[in-house]
Amino acid sequence: MDQYAVFGQPIGHSKSPMIHALFAEQTEQSLEYGKQEVSAEAFDAAVEQFFSTGGKGLNCTVPLKELAWERADKRSERAELSKAVNTLMLLGDGSLYGDNTDGAGLVRDLVVNNDITLKGRKILLLGAGGASRGILGPLLDQSPDSILVANRTVEKAERLATDFQQKGKVGSCGFDELAGKRFDLILNATAASLTGDLPPLPDNLLEPNGSCYDLAYGAEKTAFVRWGEAQGAVKSLDGIGMLAEQAAEAFELWRGVKPETGAAIEQLELLRG
Ligand code: NDP
Numbered sequence: 001m002d003q004y005a006v007f008g009q010p011i012g013h014s015k016s017p018m019i020h021a022l023f024a025e026q027t028e029q030s031l032e033y034g035k036q037e038v039s040a041e042a043f044d045a046a047v048e049q050f051f052s053t054g055g056k057g058l059n060c061t062v063p064l065k066e067l068a069w070e071r072a073d074k075r076s077e078r079a080e081l082s083k084a085v086n087t088l089m090l091l092g093d094g095s096l097y098g099d100n101t102d103g104a105g106l107v108r109d110l111v112v113n114n115d116i117t118l119k120g121r122k123i124l125l126l127g128a129g130g131a132s133r134g135i136l137g138p139l140l141d142q143s144p145d146s147i148l149v150a151n152r153t154v155e156k157a158e159r160l161a162t163d164f165q166q167k168g169k170v171g172s173c174g175f176d177e178l179a180g181k182r183f184d185l186i187l188n189a190t191a192a193s194l195t196g197d198l199p200p201l202p203d204n205l206l207e208p209n210g211s212c213y214d215l216a217y218g219a220e221k222t223a224f225v226r227w228g229e230a231q232g233a234v235k236s237l238d239g240i241g242m243l244a245e246q247a248a249e250a251f252e253l254w255r256g257v258k259p260e261t262g263a264a265i266e267q268l269e270l271l272r273g
Contacts (some may be wrong), residue, residue, distance in 0.1 A: 002031045103136070123179070217240045241265055
């Protein structure tokens with residue numbers, strides 16, 4: 001049977017095997033999808049081992065996305081720009097193709113699942129790490145009015161804005177420069193939620209019909225989702241839908257068939273309790 005897996009560290013919490021098992025059942029594809037704890041140091045050896053023993057495709061998560069980008073022999077345009085790869089696929093000639101499906105997954109969850117318009121909208125993107133780098137290109141492809149990247153370390157936001165300038169109107173700033181500005185959509189791509197923290201945000205950043213979206217997710221509402229609700233966001237969502245959608249994009253790349261994500265999202269919501 002064709003083998004797939006997710007590598008990362010830590011990996012115990014990963015929902016990817018459950019999501020891909022659902023996709024395989026739904027699309028009647030015969031495959032196995034496992035998870036493996038792999039450190040950055042062990043990454044190259046683990047990749048060689050996996051693909052030389054029947055592996056067809058891999059997902060890579062924290063802290064391996066940049067290493068997967070380096071390892072890929074060929075890359076999609078969106079992976080090239082993001083400098084991070086979350087999906088590797090074995091090609092017929094034995095080489096590895098790298099893609100980044102995070103941005104497409106987020107855009108689909110926003111636009112298709114949640115009816116949030118991006119075209120012509122003012123977007124605030126909090127954070128300038130790997131996730132922001134992965135989603136910025138696909139977000140700009142939706143022709144927003146502008147995207148402002150705000151980050152604790154301002155130089156990283158500046159670098160990101162410079163790298164993506166050719167794709168649209170991208171600015172950068174620190175959190176202390178946000179007061180008085182207004183946005184239609186605020187995306188939290190900082191890792192703050194993982195420790196129950198919130199970036200230092202002033203009140204009144206949201207336009208009256210604005211929405212909030214936290215890429216992070218957990219059993220409870222994240223601090224940012226709660227902040228969005230308190231600010232009167234029309235929708236204040238977490239990243240469960242993005243998780244399912246980025247997986248569906250990877251599945252389509254590997255198997256040539258796009259699974260429907262509704263059942264996976266429902267399962268993930270149930271697991272949350
Ligand atoms: P990185 O470690 O690459 O980047 C972390 C970012 O968060 C940096 O911009 C960092 O700022 C900022 N940050 C960290 N702690 C704080 C804090 N306390 N206050 C303000 N800013 C902070 O992480 P990733 O970009 O890979 O991941 C970011 C988030 O996105 C995570 O929560 C992750 O779980 C989520 N994610 C969700 C996905 C999904 O499918 N739903 C997919 C991918 C990511 P600085 O530069 O100053 O250090």
